[in-house]
Amino acid sequence: MSLLVMDIGGSSVKFAVWEKEQLVDKGSFVTPKTWDEMKQEMVQLKGKIDAKYTIDGVAFSAPGAVNQSKGVIEGASAVPYIHHFPVFFELEELFGCPVSMENDANCAGLAEVWRGAAKGLQNVLFVVIGSGIGGAVIVDGKVRHGKHLFGGEFGYMLLKEDKTFSDLGTAVNMAKRYSKRMELENELSGKEVFELAEQGDEIAKEEVETFYHYLAIGIYNLQYSFDPEKIIIGGGVSSKEGLLDELNAHLAKVVESAKIAPFIPEVAICEFQNDANLIGAVYNYELAFGK
DSSP: OOEEEEEEOSSEEEEEEEETTEEEEEEEEEOOSSHHHHHHHHHHHHHHHHTTOOOOEEEEEESSEEETTTTEEESOOSSGGGSSSOHHHHHHHHHTSOEEEEEHHHHHHHHHHHHSTTTTOSSEEEEEESSSEEEEEEETTEEOOOTTSOTTOGGGOEEETTEEHHHHSOHHHHHHHHHHHTTOSSOOOHHHHHHHHHTTOHHHHHHHHHHHHHHHHHHHHHHHHHOOSEEEEESGGGGSTTHHHHHHHHHHHHHHHHSSOOSOOOEEEOSOSTTHHHHHHHHHHHHHHOO
């Protein structure tokens, strides 16, 4: 089976061909400003791919609340023109073959279950930590979307009064807090705050401690809400050296302070980074149509 695989993002659209169990001919183009321009790019890409491969279907990863039963992307995203119309139908007409689509975070989670850090497991949470916190709920090997397609929107969880998991458990907001406390004109990045903490900056150390503390509390809450076999951490901060060790140490403290918790959540770092959405889109296609 040969598939064209596409990952629609706010700044770029990545693509590849799934051929002989691997991604080949990878590339990307700048995300167009309108749907008509997007379709023009896709037509050009289709021509190039058709000249080299016999494509059986097209697998998409996309932002937003993908309603597979209606063939519509609900909600909102950084690509506003892909929402609230029969996008599946238009894409099937454009490509002339079966089309599958799943939310990008769900695709990344599926990639880890299929061939990554959660391979062989059936019940997994995938937590994506970026400017906010999102993710995927995998139960019995399949994505659980929920009644309102908000399954995996872990960042909405309240952790401290009116502060959410996204407010307290991301390196981006950690850096914003540090920059505000230090009255900096230009906000630092999370990476810079981590480095300052390692150099002994006391305010940076406090904010890094806050980040890990609330990340651990959020993970603890997810473990005892869903009881997954494993929780996988993805997103930009997942590549930070030592993150897993620090998180596990803070999880141990949270479990100890809770007293009644019988075990520490099992957490792992995602295996796939840049190709996660593409690989997960392939698996979603196979789940939808068979291999």
